[in-house]
Amino acid sequence: MQDRVEQIVREFVARVKPEAGEVAVETPLYADGVGLDSLEAAELSAVLEDEFGTDPFQGETMPETLSDIVSFYATA
Template sequence: MNDIESRIVTIVTELLERSDREDKTVSLGATLHGEDGLGLDSLETAELSAILEDEFGTDPFGAGLLPETVTDIVAFYADATAASA
């Protein structure tokens, strides 16, 4: 797992812990919403968006994307890093 991947997994894990859902396992393939996934609601998604923007200066939600998995979020930052290189 690279630095961006591990940082994003940590951010999502910490968000879930604050929501008293530390029983959820955050992996790259984990879906963000729904009973079968991490179960983020709209408020938690907005909080995740704000945290990602604070951490990285931008976020996929603010860019008009609707990531469905942790991998989708990682891909957003990987693409942004590749575009700026």
């Protein structure tokens, strides 16, 4: 599961932010990191929901890193 989550997020970043390069698990997803904007975050949330059936972006706190997303699915 963890490998699949990481693969999907990295493929998404490679598609929408190719200049970001390889995404480390603790790299911030937004400013000062990968640089995803709010629309791109919404798009990523849809991709994850379609793949796994749940959406880590609909909780009380937004995931800040790939590690946060992995943790969401690990505890879901």
